[in-house]
Amino acid sequence: MQENHTNKNNFSVKKFLLAIIPSYFFPAIMSWTPGWIMKDQELMNSSYTSIATPSLLATILVYLILWKVQIDQNSLKNRYTRITLMLLVTLSIACLFILLFNFQEFVFNIILSTILGTVITAWNHSAKSKELI
Numbered sequence: 001m002q003e004n005h006t007n008k009n010n011f012s013v014k015k016f017l018l019a020i021i022p023s024y025f026f027p028a029i030m031s032w033t034p035g036w037i038m039k040d041q042e043l044m045n046s047s048y049t050s051i052a053t054p055s056l057l058a059t060i061l062v063y064l065i066l067w068k069v070q071i072d073q074n075s076l077k078n079r080y081t082r083i084t085l086m087l088l089v090t091l092s093i094a095c096l097f098i099l100l101f102n103f104q105e106f107v108f109n110i111i112l113s114t115i116l117g118t119v120i121t122a123w124n125h126s127a128k129s130k131e132l133i
Contacts, residue, residue: 010125011067019125023059023117028052050106051113058090058117065089066125083122090118 028048035043065086094114098107 011063011070015125016063019063019121020056020059023121024052024056027055027113027116046106046109050103050109054094054110054113055117058094058114059121061090061093062086062118062121063125066122079123083119086118086122087115090114 028051031051032044032047035041035047066082091111091114094110098104098110103110
């Protein structure tokens with residue numbers, strides 16, 4: 001007998017774009033708007049560099065790691081464990097990035113944006129073969 005099973009892939013280019021585009025634009029808009037209202041040019045410039053970019057990079061990294069984990073069938077079943085491991089990876093990379101490029105003045109922006117991008121992506125995308133949560 002032939003087994004009839006469908007493998008619902010939780011990861012695709014479309015879902016990748018749907019994850020990364022908001023991870024850049026929402027932090028950028030949410031931080032640029034108060035800068036515009038307060039006429040704070042530094043905040044407006046930081047909104048798309050040191051605030052939105054780390055969130056984007058963290059989202060891309062977490063998405064690709066979860067995609068690889070699904071391909072290798074090494075799924076992390078516990079959501080909190082998955083988020084913790086992803087936070088350790090992305091925060092380590094963010095700290096290394098801060099030290100290598102002397103971005104100490106943007107530590108708060110980079111760390112907070114990295115945490116947000118990581119947690120949102122790891123929470124919404126399962127490493128198991130099922131649809132988005």
